[in-house]
Amino acid sequence: MLKKPALYSGYTLAEVLVVLMVIIILGALxxxxxxxxxxxxxxxxxxxxxxxxxxxxxxxxxLLEKKSDEGWIYGIGIDFxxxxxxxxxxxxxxxxxxxxxxxxxxxxxxxxxxxxxxxxNELNYGHNASxxxxxxxxxxxxxxGGGPSYITPxxxxxxxxxxxxxxxxxxxxxxxxxxxxxxxxxxxxxEADDLNPYGxxxxxxxxxxxxxxxxxxxxxxxxxGKIVDEIKIFPLSGAVTHDVIKK
Numbered sequence: 001m002l003k004k005p006a007l008y009s010g011y012t013l014a015e016v017l018v019v020l021m022v023i024i025i026l027g028a029l030x031x032x033x034x035x036x037x038x039x040x041x042x043x044x045x046x047x048x049x050x051x052x053x054x055x056x057x058x059x060x061x062x063l064l065e066k067k068s069d070e071g072w073i074y075g076i077g078i079d080f081x082x083x084x085x086x087x088x089x090x091x092x093x094x095x096x097x098x099x100x101x102x103x104x105x106x107x108x109x110x111x112x113x114x115x116x117x118x119x120x121n122e123l124n125y126g127h128n129a130s131x132x133x134x135x136x137x138x139x140x141x142x143x144x145g146g147g148p149s150y151i152t153p154x155x156x157x158x159x160x161x162x163x164x165x166x167x168x169x170x171x172x173x174x175x176x177x178x179x180x181x182x183x184x185x186x187x188x189x190x191e192a193d194d195l196n197p198y199g200x201x202x203x204x205x206x207x208x209x210x211x212x213x214x215x216x217x218x219x220x221x222x223x224x225g226k227i228v229d230e231i232k233i234f235p236l237s238g239a240v241t242h243d244v245i246k247k
Contacts, residue, residue: 042163043222043229047242050088050218050231053078053160054177054240057090058186060154061179070142071098074110076154077131077178081191083218084169086162090154093131093178094142109201109208110180110187111149117206119196129208131176131189131199167221174202174216177233186238188216203235 061076074093082088097105104111112118112129119130126132126148133151137144140155162168175191176199189199203211215232222228228245 040222043166043220046162046166046168046220047229047231049160049162051240051242053088053090054233054238056157057154057177058179058184058238061181062184064181067141067143071095071145072100072102072105073142073181074105074149075178075180075187077151077176078160079133079176080170080216080218081175083162086166086168088160090157090159091136091151092140092142092154094137094144094150094152096126096146096149098145109204110178112208114208118201118204118208119198119206127198129201129204130196131178133176133189133192133199134197162220165223169219169221171217171219171230172202172214174213175199177216179238184238186233186235188233188235 057076057078064073066073072095074095077091077093079089079091093110095102095105095111100106104113107114107129109118109129111127116128118128126135131151132149135148135150137150137152140153142152144150173190174188176189178187178189179185180187188202190196190202192198202216203213205211215234218231218233220229220231226247228247230243230245232241232243234240
């Protein structure tokens with residue numbers, strides 16, 4: 001007697017489980033690869049944004065377009081104190097003088113009277129070579145006149161914003177970059193604290209002597225793997241380097 005052919009054919013449970021496992025593994029590998037690629041692309045974009053903004057601010061400082069009623073501007077800078085939140089801001093450092101020519105506008109160190117120590121001095125127009133981060137004036141114009149120097153937002157340039165999702169941090173005591181007007185030279189400054197409510201120069205001691213403290217360093221930690229993008233901004237020359245580090 002002939003056997004009737006089976007009406008239905010299919011896979012065994014074991015075969016189905018093997019196929020599912022293969023799909024899951026391939027999916028996980030694909031997701032990991034995509035995540036790494038996404039990190040690489042967004043991380044690269046962050047780095048290019050920082051580099052471009054540094055170049056743009058340096059150009060603005062060297063060209064120095066002042067309003068007719070503005071006084072002399074020591075320089076134009078970038079505040080990186082909130083880089084860990086994925087943002088940074090731009091500012092102008094306003095001098096107390098109406099025009100270039102005073103000793104403090106011609107000094108080798110920005111706003112420096114070499115007869116006095118670097119820091120705050122009431123008899124020396126306030127901040128002697130120190131960045132007045134505790135004296136911020138809104139409006140974007142350097143036209144207050146007289147008194148200590150101060151900083152004001154740089155008009156026409158929105159705050160810099162980085163792609164979210166990365167662990168970003170400053171890895172040096174320098175938190176501010178200032179490009180000197182006309183020359184474009186770079187000066188680095190520390191963040192204010194309880195002892196010093198103003199930004200002291202990062203690469204100079206209180207006597208105005210140069211210190212080889214190195215550059216301002218920004219680290220961007222990628223989410224996939226132990227890879228860190230390290231951006232360095234060097235004083236005086238303003239050179240910017242980018243290194244990829246595996247930790």
